[in-house]
């Protein structure tokens with residue numbers, strides 16, 4: 012170690028730089044260990060103590076007159092004889108490490124030795140020199156900004172106290188995932204200069220627990236940690252600011268001797284035992300680390316080692332000064348000190364530069380980003396920020412609706428379960444009449460509906476009684492009725508919208524008329540009435556065939572409803588296209604931003620006003636209003652009327668007056684352009700809302716359809732026990748499914764990849780659902796929720812960060828993190844679950860280079876499920892993951908019901924992957 016000018020903090024000390032994944036340089040370096048022998052104290056001199064040790068050179072110390080000289084000779088990075096001043100100890104033993112903090116590298120200086128060996132004396136001197144050098148460096152580097160902070164603690168009887176604020180009492184240690192162990196509520200001061208820093212240090216010294224021992228009148232009875240935090244930032248160019256942060260610890264340990272040696276009793280004895288417990292852990296940690304980190308390192312066994320964990324084999328440069336008395340009477344303790352020093356010099360640390368993203372740089376970056384988004388928003392006025400907010404609000408609304416539906420389904424399930432229990436109770440030997448539900452044969456026959464090898468698992472899905480099915484149907488019927496009512500309201504709203512916004516070109520007018528005609532023809536209400544009246548038979552002898560017929564009727568009605576909504580959506584899209592293109596103006600943007608988009612925007616004041624005060628015959632294709640006839644709506648009856656709207660006058664600048672309103676014939680004078688603009692804005696808002704609502708309805712219909720299919724399957728399966736013909740029919744109707752299966756599976760695999768879905772989930776799903784007709788519902792649901800998830804994440808990604816905060820980043824990053832952990836966990840199983848031959852074969856096949864066993868395993872699992880387009884790769888990945896998890900043996904315990912038909916949306920602050928956690932839990936990942 013060489014002496015360095017404080018202006019140029021050493022970087023040469025960095026040996027064997029390794030590159031971390033983040034690109035930060037890591038230096039592996041042994042702890043720098045020095046030994047300082049103090050002169051005899053006055054007391055020792057008076058006691059005619061003999062000097063037992065000789066510093067033969069700068070690196071070696073030996074016990075004089077020892078029988079085996081070789082065994083009693085010790086070598087270190089530096090040995091300082093009694094004549095050496097503290098300044099030299101600092102320059103040659105500490106400075107290099109201490110000033111690393113100026114370049115962002117954590118540093119710790121320990122003083123270790125028996126009581127009265129000179130630890131405090133030495134530490135006081137070197138702390139003074141170090142802070143003096145730090146401030147000199149700051150003065151010599153005006154281009155850098157520095158912030159120095161100080162905090163200090165002592166560990167006394169295994170209790171951590173704040174030396175800058177002793178009133179707070181014992182402090183707790185907390186585990187921070189990023190910072191490691193932190194001392195809770197430790198006060199930190201920011202001194203304005205070197206003098207103030209020294210002043211704080213003096214306060215700490217004054218607070219420290221000191222007591223009289225036989226060896227030292229003012230013995231430090233605690234471990235003291237003085238911690239400086241050095242933050243520095245340097246401007247590299249106009250854009251980039253590099254910031255570093257590092258801690259510099261000065262640790263003055265309590266005496267390392269045995270309690271007996273200080274002739275301790277009472278308080279001192281108690282202190283001694285605590286001191287020794289901490290020091291014992293310290294020596295154990297050092298010993299274990301010096302042995303090459305084998306086994307468990309007991310950092311957590313004492314507060315001292317917990318707090319200083321990073322300095323012991325971690326991210327820090329460390330120097331230890333071992334102090335010793337030269338007296339012969341202390342030779343044994345001094346030898347122990349040297350043995351400790353010998354172990355310490357074998358410990359390797361891995362220090363790295365702690366670079367942080369400069370806040371200023373971050374702020375600048377964010378400002379730029381905001382400006383960019385703002386510019387983007389101005390360029391495309393149709394997607395104002397308020398839309399993102401509205402999208403979120405709509406999502407919220409939808410989530411609430413879905414939650415309600417889930418609740419309803421849960422209730423339905425509970426009722427069904429209780430009925431099953433009731434039936435089973437009744438079907439005890441005394442009641443054999445229920446053999447359809449009790450006899451194994453019944454179940455086996457029921458399973459034959461699903462066919463294929465997974466019949467055992469399907470049994471769990473299919474065992475349902477007619478009564479529970481009847482309940483299911485009832486619930487669906489209820490949902491369908493609600494849906495029908497909502498659909499009807501949507502159509503009503505649309506009709507009113509169309510009436511109120513009937514303006515624009517001839518094309519638009521024609522489209523509107525067509526749309527209105529479609530609505531009138533729809534009579535959707537009648538159709539819904541047709542299917543909404545299945546009479547439920549609560550008798551256990553419910554006629555299943557009749558139920559199937561009713562369900563099928565319902566199914567076709569739902570299909571019709573779906574088609575109808577499809578037509579409506581197309582029509583409103585077409586209608587939107589036909590609108591005259593107004594030039595966007597700041598006014599219209601502001602207006603549309605201000606408006607809150609609710610599903611029924613029609614009910615806002617503006618629209619009500621339109622209905623009541625304005626004729627709907629504002630034809631803006633020309634500046635004149637020449638048409639006498641126009642559609643209007645009667646606010647009372649919601650029926651269409653042709654009314655006469657004769658303009659009283661008009662003029663060339665587009666202002667007309669005397670428009671007669673249908674209600675009272677009053678006239679007013681308004682700007683046509685203004686009105687057009689107002690109509691357009693209102694129309695656009697309502698259009699967006701209705702469109703979103705229609706999409707939502709369609710989605711819910713889709714769900715309903717799945718549920719119906721599931722029920723129909725179950726009814727058919729039960730019927731199959733009585734009627735083989737019915738079974739044949741089902742098989743026929745499902746034969747087209749096989750054509751669809753491969754396509755759906757490919758889509759699902761791609762979406763898994765895009766949404767960072769757990770690879771265990773992918774594997775299970777992939778292996779469990781292989782095209783069996785009964786898989787149809789699960790495939791549909793999986794595809795549906797993945798599509799929904801992907802859209803959801805895409806929408807979040809597109810929305811303004813200002814509105815969303817870090818929400819999207821959280822969803823995505825937590826999914827990616829979970830996936831990474833999953834892969835790491837799988838990597839650990841590679842050796843135990845794959846034979847050496849299998850591993851070698853895979854490494855070769857997957858082109859994984861020979862680069863350390865650990866890394867090869869990680870590389871292998873990183874490649875699993877990485878190419879969603881290559882079906883062979885997917886199959887191989889699934890096979891490997893299954894093997895690693897012993898999944899092939901576990902399939903008997905895995906039910907398809909684990910992939911339940913739930914549409915649970917993500918809940919705030921909970922990790923994403925709804926409904927899929929159970930699988931990973933099951934596999935103990």
Ligand SMILES: Nc1ncnc2c1ncn2[C@@H]1O[C@H](COP(=O)(O)OP(=O)(O)OP(=O)(O)O)[C@@H](O)[C@H]1O
Pocket residue numbers: 048049050052124125126127128129130131132133227229230231232264265266334
């Ligand atoms: N290098 C030195 N030169 C001169 N005097 C020294 C030196 N080192 C220590 N001393 C003196 O030895 C005595 C004990 O030193 P110090 O209090 O620093 O020991 P310590 O190891 O901190 O003891 P404790 O563990 O009990 O706190 C003090 O009087 C101190 O002034």
